[in-house]
Amino acid sequence: MKKLTLFLSLAVVLSFAVVAKAQAPMSYRVDTINDLLNITLYGSDAKAIAYVGGGTARNDGLGGLFFYDGTSALTTNTYSVYKPTSVTTGRWFKLPTSVVNQETDVTVATESTYAWKLLDGNAANAFSIGLTSANVYMQTWGSRPLYINSSLGGNNTIINSTGGNVGIGTTGPGYKLDVFGGNTATTRFNGTGNTQIHIADNSVTTLEIAIASGAGNFMASSGVGDVCIVQKAGNKMLFSTSPTGVTTDLALSGGNVGFGTATPVSLTEIQGGLTTVGSVLTLGTKEPSVVVSDVLGRVNFYAPLDAAGTDANLVAGSIVAQAEGTFSATSNATSLLFQTGSSEVATTKLTISSAGAATFTGTVAIGSGTPIAKVVSATATLDFGNTATLTSTDLPITVTGAAVGDSVAIGLPAAPDANGCFTGWVSAADTVTVRFNNYSAGSIDPASATYRATVTQF
Numbered sequence: 001m002k003k004l005t006l007f008l009s010l011a012v013v014l015s016f017a018v019v020a021k022a023q024a025p026m027s028y029r030v031d032t033i034n035d036l037l038n039i040t041l042y043g044s045d046a047k048a049i050a051y052v053g054g055g056t057a058r059n060d061g062l063g064g065l066f067f068y069d070g071t072s073a074l075t076t077n078t079y080s081v082y083k084p085t086s087v088t089t090g091r092w093f094k095l096p097t098s099v100v101n102q103e104t105d106v107t108v109a110t111e112s113t114y115a116w117k118l119l120d121g122n123a124a125n126a127f128s129i130g131l132t133s134a135n136v137y138m139q140t141w142g143s144r145p146l147y148i149n150s151s152l153g154g155n156n157t158i159i160n161s162t163g164g165n166v167g168i169g170t171t172g173p174g175y176k177l178d179v180f181g182g183n184t185a186t187t188r189f190n191g192t193g194n195t196q197i198h199i200a201d202n203s204v205t206t207l208e209i210a211i212a213s214g215a216g217n218f219m220a221s222s223g224v225g226d227v228c229i230v231q232k233a234g235n236k237m238l239f240s241t242s243p244t245g246v247t248t249d250l251a252l253s254g255g256n257v258g259f260g261t262a263t264p265v266s267l268t269e270i271q272g273g274l275t276t277v278g279s280v281l282t283l284g285t286k287e288p289s290v291v292v293s294d295v296l297g298r299v300n301f302y303a304p305l306d307a308a309g310t311d312a313n314l315v316a317g318s319i320v321a322q323a324e325g326t327f328s329a330t331s332n333a334t335s336l337l338f339q340t341g342s343s344e345v346a347t348t349k350l351t352i353s354s355a356g357a358a359t360f361t362g363t364v365a366i367g368s369g370t371p372i373a374k375v376v377s378a379t380a381t382l383d384f385g386n387t388a389t390l391t392s393t394d395l396p397i398t399v400t401g402a403a404v405g406d407s408v409a410i411g412l413p414a415a416p417d418a419n420g421c422f423t424g425w426v427s428a429a430d431t432v433t434v435r436f437n438n439y440s441a442g443s444i445d446p447a448s449a450t451y452r453a454t455v456t457q458f
Helices: 002-022 033-037
Strands: 026-030 047-052 064-069 091-094 116-119 126-131 136-140 166-168 177-179 195-200 208-213 227-233 236-240 250-253 256-259 268-270 295-302 315-323 334-340 347-352 358-360 374-382 392-398 407-411 420-428 431-438 449-457
Touching: 026 033, 033 047, 374 392, 407 420, 420 449, 431 449
Parallel strands: 026 047, 166 177, 208 227, 256 268
Antiparallel strands: 047 064, 064 091, 116 126, 126 136, 195 208, 227 236, 236 250, 250 256, 295 315, 315 334, 334 347, 347 358, 374 449, 392 431, 407 449, 420 431
């Protein structure tokens, strides 16, 4: 009889244990969060629910419904996760009443595992929020698009208003807006008609930029303020300040650059001006106080890619505008220097002064004639006196630079007497001798006058 009684007692205990195991989690009702944390809980698999009247006092608006997960070790915070004082493992989680369906494990290992889900009754239609130690994620499921302010109207969307960058297609944006389309993908900005990007200031009065594609005219802007419009047509990139595309200010076409033309015929072509103006290319210096030898502008010519190297890559030709003196309110005297090189950086061979005088450092050839190396000239007052018939009189003129053998021409002050003749030659270095020959039947006395001797060297 005792054995039967012991057996029945053991059966009752086991039955009670089974029933207790199947019962719902323990429930509590406390006044504050502090009361909640002081509830003594047992077992790593303990489950419980609690209603808390407030944060530090009842009805202060900080209370709510909490769920206890005995296995969680999530970091405590002051918003939704609280660690009881009696355990090491186990956390109270505050349950938002507006969430339709909530996962209890908020520890997220990957970006595809989320802590919170909003469902519309279909698991494929969910909006999820999750996080890792490095990132926070917001994701839709089932290939559903994510709309922001799609139908409410009038609401602004603010992103990183106080700092940080926004990346599209990149996890490391380096700018306020960084868009990356990958190696094969494209990024497109759609606008009205052919216009892809349209940028304007707040009032559209000082800046407006439109970027368009297509073979037609530029997109017509509002016509207010300064307009810079860009169009891609075939293999051309056209820039214009005319919204209707009537003019082309700058064109990039097939590797050529055109100013005032959409079809440049060389690496650089400039079209502009009418009648007596024509196209103008202006080079200006930023020097505020121009003095003698300052360069106002220069055009260089060279072969930087010649495989011979060294001298072959030096500047071979140059045209230089060089100040002749200090500029002032009444003077901008400037010379043009024409420079060429031969196994050297180009040096000046011809100078045209502000007065129009041309100075050559080398020889001068006219047509296919003999090159002239130098021409020197000087004047002197000569009085040959009375020269008897069939005799001659010699007088010298100093001509610096003249050399024996040079060609000499004598400039006379007036027509000579009948049967009188003047000749000249370089009789010594820097000296030209002028001879008066009297071939008449009587004596001749030429009047004292100024004579010029011109010496040409070849």
